Amino acid sequence: MSASSAVPATHREVHLVTRPTGAPSEEHFTVVEVPVPVPGPGQVLVRTTTLAVLTIMSELIRGRGELPMPPFDVGACVPGPGIAEVVDAGDSGLQVGDLVASQTGGWREYAVLDAQAVQCLDPGALPFPAAHLSQGAAAYLGVVRAGEVRQGDTVFVTSAAGGVGSLAGQIARLRGAARVIGSTSSQRKADILTKELGYDAVVLRNAGSLDEQLRAAAPDGLDVVVDNVGGEQLKSAMALARRGARIALIGALAGQLGDSAVTEIDPHALISGSVTLRGAALFDHLDVIPEWTDFFGRALRDGTLTFPRTVLTGLDQAPRALRELVEGRHVGAVHVEL
Ligand SMILES: NC(=O)c1ccc[n+]([C@@H]2O[C@H](COP(=O)([O-])OP(=O)(O)OC[C@H]3O[C@@H](n4cnc5c(N)ncnc54)[C@H](OP(=O)(O)O)[C@@H]3O)[C@@H](O)[C@H]2O)c1
Incomplete structure (x- = not known):
């Protein structure tokens, strides 16, 4: 017909x-x-x-x-x-x-x-x-390809309650991250992140010093950052990058919804710490989509991940x-x- x-x-x-x-x-x-x-x-x-x-x-x-x-x-x-x-x-x-x-x-x-x-x-x-x-293919790209999350890593996901971030934290956990930290804008969302979406700690943007909040949440520093925001949040995250850290640049919400996502970088700190800063666009990684769909389908069915x-x-x-x-x-x- x-x-x-x-x-x-x-x-x-x-x-x-x-x-x-x-x-x-x-x-x-x-x-x-x-x-x-x-x-x-x-x-x-x-x-x-x-x-x-x-x-x-x-x-x-x-x-x-x-x-x-x-x-x-x-x-x-x-x-x-x-x-x-x-x-x-x-x-x-x-x-x-x-x-x-x-x-x-x-x-x-x-x-x-x-x-x-x-x-x-x-x-x-x-x-x-x-x-x-879902925005999961972008989250998977950030966590798995660009961020290369490994067993035991401490991972920071900015805009953790968004379409990308709400899946990125869960994917990082499934990839073996030991500690997953997110950023969001309200205590209501922070509670959802910690109680329902597997985040260990949450920092609040526009609620005091982000540097201090992040240092308290990750006292030993960050191995991976999945950044959806840029601007001040990326700057605070870079300051806590551990030796060999991978910083995946996935989004620039601070520029899309705020004034600017532009971020100052300190080349000395990145070089001496062998830190990788990697921008990743899905349209250059289309092969991630079937890999993600397979992963997502299995994880939704066995209940290890929620959408x-x-x-x-x-x-x-x-x-x-x-x-x-x-x-x-x-x-x-x-x-x-x-
Ligand atoms: N690289 C790629 O191929 C790729 C693919 C897909 C998406 N992206 C990008 O990834 C990013 C995240 O996408 P998404 O779908 O997860 O976003 P989203 O959920 O649509 O983002 C909305 C959230 O942004 C946050 N927000 C609002 N104003 C903000 C501000 N001034 N500064 C910082 N955050 C603000 C709010 O979260 P809180 O209230 O929790 O702060 C809001 O709920 C976007 O930049 C998107 O364009 C990239």
């Missing part, structure tokens, strides 16, 4: 109406009703089931700084990653009912996508489809989900289920 009979004539999309100068919030978006598009040759019509809301979307909406891709267009549907079910497979070779992941399906109920640009999901790979939207995520329900909740993500209200990945 190449098409489902239950496709409506119209559907809803969330459009960007103005480009905000500050953080995006609900007033910068509108929900519009438009005809459901018709797929052409090599295209499929999909029905969105889950959207992943990411911090980088806030930057692409604001169109500021050096972005890895063009800013989102005002007056158009907000692009973004999600999972969808094929409802019209056309001549693509996919089947109605197949679940696919797309980076650009966008904040809409239905989308026409190039069949070549979607990833058909193996239903057996992960216990539930939304797990394919923290916050779910909001309804397409019209996507702008709120983005605002709340940027405000730091949630722990783990932030998803919108349709």
Whole structure:
């Protein structure tokens, strides 16, 4: 069967109406009703089931700084990653009912996508489809490839309660880390990190001296840093690097959501301590994704790892989900289920 009979004539999309100068919030978006598009040759019509809301979307909406891709267009549907079910497979070779992941399906109920640009999901790979939207591949890249966490290491993960950090701490523990320290913004999140996500200690940004908090949490120094933030947090972490430490640079939230992620470095200290500072981008390590998916699937099934995520329900909740993500209200990945 190449098409489902239950496709409506119209559907809803969330459009960007103005480009905000500050953080995006609900007033910068509108929900519009438009005809459901018709797929052409090599295209499929999909029905969105889950959207992943990411911090980088806030930057692409604001169109500021050096972005890895063009800013989102005002007056158009907000692009973004999600999972969808094929409802019209056309001549693509996919089947109605197949679940696919797309980076650009966008904040809409239905989308026409190039069949070549979607990833058909193996239903057996992960216990539930939304797990394919985790930021775990970046966490795994930071912990395993760039950070090379080893048995007995003391590991510091910045923005430990975020989509990347909430998995990075758990992965570090599974790789044999003896002590895992995280940073976050509130005691509520710190308690979740220590009680539910395997962190031994947490330092709070914006709550006194980070240097002092980190020194107290890691009196013998750090073997690995998985840095999602940059700026002051990276500086404090570098000051505690032990001989041979590996510092994995994965994200720059201090620049994306704050003023700047720029960090002073002391070359003398890094050289004399044989410290490695390594930037790692997932798009240069795509082979990590199947390795991570295999690891994640096994760890979720045997219960050694949990996938923290916050779910909001309804397409019209996507702008709120983005605002709340940027405000730091949630722990783990932030998803919108349709
Ligand atoms: N290298 C790669 O290939 C790759 C792949 C994916 C993602 N990334 C990057 O990795 C980083 C982490 O991604 P993520 O999905 O885990 O992020 P996220 O969860 O979307 O980040 C949101 C969190 O950032 C924190 N935050 C807010 N304002 C901040 C500020 N001014 N300074 C520092 N932290 C602030 C808040 O956490 P607290 O309230 O807990 O502080 C908030 O909950 C991002 O920079 C992302 O772009 C890189």
